[in-house]
C-alpha cells in the first residue's frame with residue numbers, strides 16, 4: 001500500500017515531568033498543550049503514564065474507566081479547545097471486567113475519541129543489579145494493532161513503549177494500512193534507554209521508511225522509576241529531526257509530504273520484498289482504531 005502524508009504536519013512531543021499528583025499532572029499537560037498549539041503544532045503527543053507514576057503499585061491506584069473517567073474527558077476537552085490532534089500518552093485503565101491495562105487514547109480536533117490502544121506487549125524484564133519491572137503482575141496486554149486516520153494528513157499507527165521492540169506491529173501498520181508515522185508514548189529507563197531508545201526509533205523508521213515519534217516522561221531521579229527522557233522524532237531515512245534532553249520540555253518537528261516516496265524511490269525495499277521466501281505478516285493481521 002502506498003504511504004501518504006498529504007500536507008506538512010507540525011508535531012510536538014511533550015516531555016512531561018509526571019508526578020504522583022494527578023491534578024498537578026493534568027494542569028501541567030494543559031499548560032504545555034496550549035503552548036504547543038499556540039506554536040503551531042497540529043498534532044501533540046504526551047508520554048506514557050503522564051497522569052501517574054510509572055509503577056506497578058501505582059497502576060491500580062490511578063486506574064480510570066474509559067470513556068467515563070476524568071482523564072478521558074480532560075483530554076477530549078483539551079483537544080477541542082486547541083483544535084489539535086491529541087495523542088494522549090497512556091494512562092492506567094480499569095476495564096469493564098475489572099482488568100487493568102496500560103492504555104493510550106487519541107482525540108480529533110473536534111474532541112472525538114478516535115483511537116484506543118492497550119499496550120500489547122507488557123514490560124516484563126529483569127536485568128540483575130539494574131532493573132526489574134513486571135507489568136504483568138497487575139496489567140493485562142491488549143490484543144490489537146492500532147491504526148487511525150488523521151485527516152487531511154493520512155494514517156498513523158499507535159503503540160506503547162515496549163511495543164516498539166516488536167517490529168511486526170509497525171510493519172503491519174505500514175504495509176497493510178499505509179501509515180506515514182508510528183507514534184510511541186514510552187518510558188524507557190536509565191538502563192535500557194541508553195542501550196536501545198534511539199536505536200529502536202531509527203530501526204522502526206528504516207524498516208518501514210516512515211516517520212517515528214517517541215515521547216517520554218522527563219527524568220526524575222527522586223522517583224522509583226528513572227524514565228530516560230530524550231523524546232525523539234525520526235524521519236523515513238532514520239535521520240533525527242528533533243531530540244529532547246532529560247528534563248521537562250517540548251520539542252517540535254515538521255513532517256514533510258513526499259519524503260516517504262522520495263526515500264522509497266531511492267532505496268526501494270518496499271517493492272523488493274521476497275514473499276516467496278518468507279510470509280507477509282501484514283496480509284493476514286487485522287488492525288483497528290478502537
Ligand SMILES: NC(=O)CC(=O)C(=O)O
Pocket residue numbers: 123160161162163165186187188189192193
Ligand atoms: N517501559 C517499557 O515499556 C519499555 C522499556 O523501558 C524498554 O523496552 O526498555
